[in-house]
Amino acid sequence: MKLKLYTLLLTLSILNCTAQDTTLYVGTYTGGDSEGIYKLTFNTETGALTNKELVAKAENPSYLSYSPDKKHIYAVVEHEKGMVSSFKITDNKHLTLLSKVSTHGAHPCHVAINKSGNKAIVSNYTGGNASIHTIANDGTLTEAFQVLEHNVDSIVSHVHSAEFYKNQLYVSDLGKNAVYNYQLENDKFKLIDSSIVDLANHAGPRHFALTNNGKFIYIINEYSSSITVGQKTEKGFTKIDEDSTLEADYNGKNSCADIHLSKDERFLYASNRGENTIAVFKRETNSGTINKIQTISVHGNWPRNFTLDPTGQFLLVANRWSHNISVFSVNASTGLLKFMHDTKISEPVCLLF
Template structure:
């Protein structure tokens, strides 16, 4: 009887512990330390990362994203002959290659899908363009249906990220210092606003975060080491705030990278490459303005992409140059971060839950 009880207890513990673990996929640069997309197990209770394994070998998958049902994974190949690939997620968590299409520009650095999972948009950093794709029911990518080329005779475009929101599409162009707004008409996206904010400075808008209702947009500026806060109004867009991402005592060079809202949208997080930190802002949910409340070191070098886990209790940072992933706990009552631990990983640049 005791043996049976011990067996049942062990089985329950094993299943419970297993249920607490979810996969974390890692996009990388294949620079000799990495071979492609990797996978780790993440413990939702403790924040522990374990069981690093290669999910699939592929060239420079610097940005990766899921389909909404998490049956498929999509990755850019940030190279001169830019491409984007689709993969099927197998039962063991490893990836099976489905197909590859041209990104229609060199250096693709970002991909995102719409809520329905039937369209994707890819940003080409070196090519200065963005491409729209339809996605088949089997997860495969069709050739691009629309291509936006932002290069002009006197300014070099660097499209860096894009997101769908309902029937709209937003594309951040670091070279053009613009965040374009498109609207869907007759199954094509048409330019509605050349830029949702105005600037005479070389800020370099890189990534951005939208609130769930789409009313507020927070843009992190790579060159400006700052966040531009914009509110959507009945007549267009209005800039409501502009804040530095750096500690007031920091005097060195810096390039901002990524930005995310907390699950409850009370807090905003941004990454600084150079200062090597995560900045935390408290957000006023009524007027959308933000206030800096914390700057924490990332315990690594060159924090590119970071992400919040599905529970909203942990924040994980991909430190590209030091080749490690840092894990922070989030105090949900204050939004502040506390460093827990880190693990080594091959040139991580994108993290995906």
């Protein structure tokens, strides 16, 4: 009887430990020691990162995105001859290459999938355009059915990110200093607005976060180290707030990188490359305005992408030049961060739970 009880308790303990573990995929640059896409085990109770393993050899997979059902992963190939790849996730969480197609532009740096999982858009930084692809039922990518060209005048385009929202498509162009809005019409995306909200001169919009209801947009500006807040109107967005991501006494060079809302949308997080910090903002959920409440060191150099874990209790930062991933705990009540520990990995630039 005691043996059966012990066996039952041991089984429950193992199941509980398994339930606390989730997989983190890491996109990297492969000019040094890295060979492609890695996976680590993340414990959502302790914040521990373990079991680093190469799961797909790939060239500069600097941005990764899931399919909605999390059965496939899409990765850019950041190179002069831009490509985007699709992978099937196997039973042991490794990745099997399914397809690789041209992005029709150099140095793709971002890929996003629509909610239905049947379209992908890839942002080409040097190419100054974005390619849109159909995704088949098996996860394979077709050749681009549309390319959004932004290099149409003397101002050099640098498309940096894009997101689908219902039948809308928003595209952030750092070079043009604008966020574009396209709308799906007759299976193609039609340009509705080439600048949805006023931005300061040479702000450099890089990434953005939309609220779930689409009412507010938060744009992180690489050059001006600021966040522009827009509120949805009938004719696009109107600017309602703008805040610096830097401490008032910081005088060095800085380039903002990534931005994310907490799951409950009460807090906003932004990464600073140069100051090497995460800026934390409290968000007024009704008005949409933000107020900075914390600046915390990333315990590394040149933070690129960062992410919140599935529980919302941890925030992880990919520090490219210090070759580490830093783990922070998140206070659910205040949104404030506390550094816990870090894990070494060569040139991490994208984190995907």
